[in-house]
């Protein structure tokens with residue numbers, strides 16, 4: 616495709632090219648893998664391949680026609696991207712506050728998918744951060760997946776596939792994305808003119824978005840004091856799924872903070888190596904349903920004094 620735009624995902628590319636070449640498109644797909652490895656970009660390329668009438672091969676949208684250009688700009692009427700900004704537009708709220716995708720958002724998306732496309736062409740719905748669907752929202756989605764209108768495709772994009780309901784997952788064809796090779800991250804950063812691409816890529820765990828975030832992180836503030844983890848744990852929301860999301864973010868922020876200090880020369884790699892491993896282990900435990908409060912306390916202990 617101009618799937619070649621998506622780097623380092625040969626296996627996912629092969630699967631999707633196969634569907635397009637055989638003209639057998641599943642009505643639902645789930646793109647899973649770490650943040651910042653090209654999942655959403657690939658979803659847009661796939662939508663372009665379904666719509667482009669100037670393509671040279673089944674999986675090679677031209678990239679220049681009206682359809683391709685409209686998808687790239689996020690303006691194509693037959694390609695909807697449901698993310699925080701989309702929901703914010705519906706509720707007239709701030710994008711940053713849309714932490715969970717709500718049932719009304721999915722209802723809106725479903726209605727749109729059910730409307731016959733003007734020219735009877737493919738309609739694609741891309742649901743970003745699909746693990747943030749509330750339970751009622753997942754049920755709305757499930758109804759669509761059970762009776763998909765013809766020539767519609769749903770693409771669920773998630774870095775936490777395990778948190779999606781099994782009923783939803785069982786109706787989606789799984790497409791797994793791998794972490795990127797260090798050299799691929801470095802090349803993508805260099806393309807964007809980011810300084811220090813080599814060191815950032817080494818700390819990115821194969822994710823371009825993590826590396827970019829690291830490059831933009833402000834100077835970390837000093838240690839927050841020995842009681843900070845306890846206070847943070849006490850302040851967690853009671854709803855388990857909200858607490859889990861918040862702790863997930865906190866673990867990521869702690870790890871990024873350590874990496875940023877290392878990049879600025881404040882901590883040697885020897886000092887951050889073990890805490891980073893422990894934080895990764897805790898992230899895994901959290902995903903296997905460990906108690907968020909305990910995880911946060913343990914994370915605080917790991918990074919104490921650093």
Ligand SMILES: [Zn+2]
Pocket residue numbers: 667668669670676677678679680681682683684
């Ligand atoms: Zn085109």
